Amino acid sequence: MSRTHKAYVRPLDLRQGRIDMTHGSGGRATAQLIEELFVRRLGNAYLGQGNDAAVLPMPPGRLVMSTDAHVVSPLFFPGGDIGCLAVHGTINDLAVVGATPLYLAASFVLEEGFPLSDLARIVESMAAAASAAGVPVVTGDTKVVEKGSGDGVYITTTGVGVVTEGDEWSGDRARPADRIIVSGSIGEHGMAIMAQRENLGFAAAIASDTAALHGLIAAMRASGAAIRVLRDPTRGGVATTLNEIACQSGVGMMLQESALPVRPEVAAACEFLGLDPLYVANEGKVVAIVAPEDAERLLAAMRAHPLGRQAAVIGSVHQDAHSFVQMTTAFGGRRIVDWLTGEQLPRIC
Numbered sequence: 001m002s003r004t005h006k007a008y009v010r011p012l013d014l015r016q017g018r019i020d021m022t023h024g025s026g027g028r029a030t031a032q033l034i035e036e037l038f039v040r041r042l043g044n045a046y047l048g049q050g051n052d053a054a055v056l057p058m059p060p061g062r063l064v065m066s067t068d069a070h071v072v073s074p075l076f077f078p079g080g081d082i083g084c085l086a087v088h089g090t091i092n093d094l095a096v097v098g099a100t101p102l103y104l105a106a107s108f109v110l111e112e113g114f115p116l117s118d119l120a121r122i123v124e125s126m127a128a129a130a131s132a133a134g135v136p137v138v139t140g141d142t143k144v145v146e147k148g149s150g151d152g153v154y155i156t157t158t159g160v161g162v163v164t165e166g167d168e169w170s171g172d173r174a175r176p177a178d179r180i181i182v183s184g185s186i187g188e189h190g191m192a193i194m195a196q197r198e199n200l201g202f203a204a205a206i207a208s209d210t211a212a213l214h215g216l217i218a219a220m221r222a223s224g225a226a227i228r229v230l231r232d233p234t235r236g237g238v239a240t241t242l243n244e245i246a247c248q249s250g251v252g253m254m255l256q257e258s259a260l261p262v263r264p265e266v267a268a269a270c271e272f273l274g275l276d277p278l279y280v281a282n283e284g285k286v287v288a289i290v291a292p293e294d295a296e297r298l299l300a301a302m303r304a305h306p307l308g309r310q311a312a313v314i315g316s317v318h319q320d321a322h323s324f325v326q327m328t329t330a331f332g333g334r335r336i337v338d339w340l341t342g343e344q345l346p347r348i349c
Contacts, residue, residue, distance in 0.1 A: 012036045017116040024110070024144025034142065037120055041127040046103070046138035054138040056103055061162030064099035066090055069156045073347040075122065077196045079188075079207030080283075082155055083125030085349060088212045088283060089234070090159040091133055095214035096230040096286060098168040098221075099161035104130060106140040106157050111150035122153065133212040135159070167221075173228040174249035178317040179295035181288040183216060183302055184209070184310040185261040186238055190280035190345050191269045200272075204265035211284030216307040223301035225294035231287050234349055236340040238314075239278040241287055242325045243339045252320025255327040255337060259314045279340050281348045289317065 012032060022029035039047060046054040070086045087104065094101040106126065110119065130137050192208040194200070213232065220227065229249070233241035246253050262270075262277045270277050284307065290298045295313055302308030315327075325337040 012116060014116050014120050019110045019112055019114040019116065019119065019144060021112055021144055021146070024142065030142065037116070038123055038140065038142070041120070041123045042106075042130070042137045044136040044138065046136060054103070056138060056160075058102075059162055061100075061164050062168070064094055064097060064161045064163050064168075065158065066093035067156065067158040068093060069154065070349060071151070071154050071347055072193065072349050073151060074193070074196055075118070075152055077208055078192045078205060080210040081122060081125050082153065083122035084129035085208075085210050085283060086155040086157045087126050087129035087133065087135070087137075088210050089349060090157040091135055091212045091214055092232045092286075094159045094161040095212075095217045096169065096232050097163065098230075099163040101133070101135045101159055101161040101214055103160045104135055104137045104157055105159075106137050106155060108140070108142045109150060109154040110142065110144050111152050112144060112147040114152050119153065129212065133214065135212075169227060169230050171229055171231065171245045171248035174245055174251050174289045174317050175228065175291075176251060176317055176319045177292045178228055178289050179292050179313050180242070180253060180255070180315040180317065181290060181295065181299060181302070181311055181313050182233075182238060182261065183213075183286045183288070183308045184284075185263045185266065186233070186282055186285060187262060187266045187270060187277035187280035189283040190237070190348055191266050193281075193348055194273065194345060195269065200269070202265060202269055206263075206265055206269060209282060209284035211307055213284065213286050213307065216302065216305045217286065219301050219305045219308075220288065220298060223297050225298035225301070226291035227288055227298065228291065229289040233282050233285060233287050235281050237277070237279040237281055238287060239276070239325065239337045240340045242337070243323075245287075245289065246320075246323040246325050249317075250321075250323060251317050252323060253315055253317055253325045255315035255325070257327050257329045259312055261310050261312045261314075275344065278337060279344050281345065283349060292316075
């Protein structure tokens, strides 16, 4: 987001104004949008350089980078919006491989006619999330498409972090007898989106769990537990995440349905809609695979953190040449917890 022009005719009308094609022209209107809306909210010393790329200091360690596109519908939902979601999602992708998140870049695709008030609200949410996480947005880009060619706003965020040699985690390190831990109740983000999208008036409100996880993960690392794998179970939920890890590691897994932390309102909403909470997206939870002798130590560290108070051991890893994920049901039966097929909840993040 470069700044090249300051002599504007009149300030942006952030209450009644809307995005038009001139905001993507690269001229005066673009510069004004960047200066008055983006830089004023996201401003920091790196963004303030005003160049097409930010020059950044880099501490010792191996470079880690992740990128994510966000197309959630609706843009605003209980517990969050596309702005904080874009920040949290990319920070979490860095943190689960063991990296310390350092910087974010953000790219916006805006649809002609999108209200400037809504855009300001989204950028303010991003700024608050980035500030709370201590991970600044240091550069970015803005494009405008014709009305009918987008859906208000799409955001792509790219994150950069560092990890110390030997401290990174990978999905191919799960071993037989390891324990499977989830940091809290599952399915909240997906069901919050669905309830808002379909105007479902459940008796108890469901809010998204969107959050930056790097603080919780730092506490988990500090416990000294032998963590094998971390993963944030977003699209496809816990079930798909565990299938990915099982295939990467060449192991099987056995879950205990009675151990799964699911809020009553989420369970009720899933039952009403015919959905399985195991496949519903999360945006503020982490799945951990840990050596069996360290499971209780890790669980205690997680429960001592605000984002891990409901952490629970939900199963274990075992040898299985087929890499099946299975579950012992509440009735004592057993079923396969397969990969998600199709798109259970589209446009979820």
